[in-house]
Amino acid sequence: MKITLRIVRLRLASLLAVTLPVGAITTPQIIASALSPDCLEYRVAGICYWLLCTPYGCTVKTSVKVRHNLPDLVVSAYSTPGDNPWQEMAVAGTALPGAEEGGDTHSRITHNKTRIRFKNADAFGHPADAAFYRFLSGLGYSCSGSAVPFQPYFVSTLDILAWRGGIPEMFYPEALTPGLRELGAPGDLWGNIYPRAGALGQTNDYKAAATMAQRAADIVTRTGQLHVYLPQTTSARPGYWPPEPVQEGKPGNHTWQRLSPQMSTTCAIFPDPPDPPATADWRDRYSENGSYSWALWRPYACCQRRGQTFLGSTGG
Template sequence: MRLKPAVFSILVTLSLSVGGVRADTITTDQVITRTTAAFFNCADYQVVGVCFWLYCTWTGCAIRTSAKVAHYNPELTMQTYRNAQEPPWTETRQFLALTQSDYDGSLVSTILSTMGSGLDELGGGGGSENKAASHSNMTFTLTDSFGNPVMFASSVASMSGYVCDPKLTPMYPYYISNLDTVSWRFGIPEMFYPESLNPFGSLLGSNSYNWGGYYPRIGHVTNHDEIKESGLIAFRSGHFITRRNQDHIYTSIYQNDSEGWWAPDPLTVSSGRWQQLAPKADTSCRTFPLSADMGPSDGLQSRRSDDGAHVWNLWRQYKCCQDRGSFLYDVEW
């Protein structure tokens, strides 16, 4: 199911304030600055092959070649948070209110009322014993995914033929968890998938060190470590956003290959790279789970926010060639 474009254009207006913000909030200009600061480390630009093109004019035809390049693009900026009234990305708050996906949104209130849930549960956080899907060892986290604003520059740079345009819309809301309340909060039908019934079949990590199972792809987790919970929630949403025809309300970013342009495969544990934007600003990318030291201090403390709000970039690899005629074939080494 696709989330139709609404009034997301209001988000394109950037905040240029330079005042300080709390560690658990971020502005659009900071998203741009921190994404750009990590570009050379995260993009991992490579020449991976050569493309062959047929170029014809009235005088005849010739075979032309161009380099096939590969690099990672910052596709989505994802925020995870427990307080529905204060998403960490400050410019998204107005949009969430306009789409009635904030704490007081009448659409979400109606859904929760129909499902027999009180509005006071919308904010996330710790669980309680009063609902079958809300046990005391569970927490509930909200998440939203927007097209990374730096893609404005990617579209322009792609005209050179040596930068692969991800063909996504900057600032577009590809996923809003509060508009996906039935699936994200109540796990319908995610809870009944075969993958969800096997607790060891979809671990984000290895058997010896992982952040939990990414099925069922819902907002409830039993991991009470803020950074691990946030990473798992971001991965769960990214897992279905990069696929088509999943049982959620979202806009898929899955794309088919075209001549001289190759889109990434759907997200897996090893294929996506993650950059934390808040509360810590990374200048490099890693796969989940982030490595941790053993002992009382695991080395991840600076990554944990005071209120459970975190912001991440998802980077995935694209491949492309400069268009030099009619595409024939490519060779990759």
């Protein structure tokens, strides 16, 4: 047994030690990043009430209601087709006819004049595996997620008309009304959510990529959108409350964990951090090749079934 464990450790160490392109990230690294109490935010939220009936009568049973986040998606934004930082998934975003090019109209200098930046974007099911769920179960009762690991929910090179042309969303009220559906902080606009396409006027490469990730998450967490994608949604049921669609800037709705170019062990919503403060260190956020990735964490609430009929619950 000791020899076997040693071999496994050596193989894992050699896998993590492989020389990768700058900012690249692998599946084992993404799985390890999910072991983050800060992103999980596990807490007991209340009590659920169930009606349990037997041939001898009915009684009310209770169970603990818990709330915590789960890593649903890995969302990447990158300048050139095929440059998804998640190495095992990069092949899915390679160029197709009509989606061969990308990138920016200038270099990634923070304070140069505004030009149009273009990013491809992908959203795949987070690969969290048994190790993550053992970590989660160690805290107590936990909720199941709705995402399928490695499932391609959105690949922008397949969504050519909408992601490359902004059609038809460029004509939506959200795209034509200033101040509606915008990402950023007062005095620090990162970008507009609509049209949910790959082009954006933005001097800051990280902010442009974050806006593209937000747009991709906005698409896949809703049904009936005019894009080529698979919805990452599920319905509520007795004792189970899945997350709402992603909404920019809304506390408690979702959080982002930076995976690439520099991995973070904490989660936040965009803007992260906002400008000012001028002292904020942005160096870890910038990618040399314009490729970025984040884990999207979303909140779930649930309780253990203790009877045939769900009567209600207390707490958030």
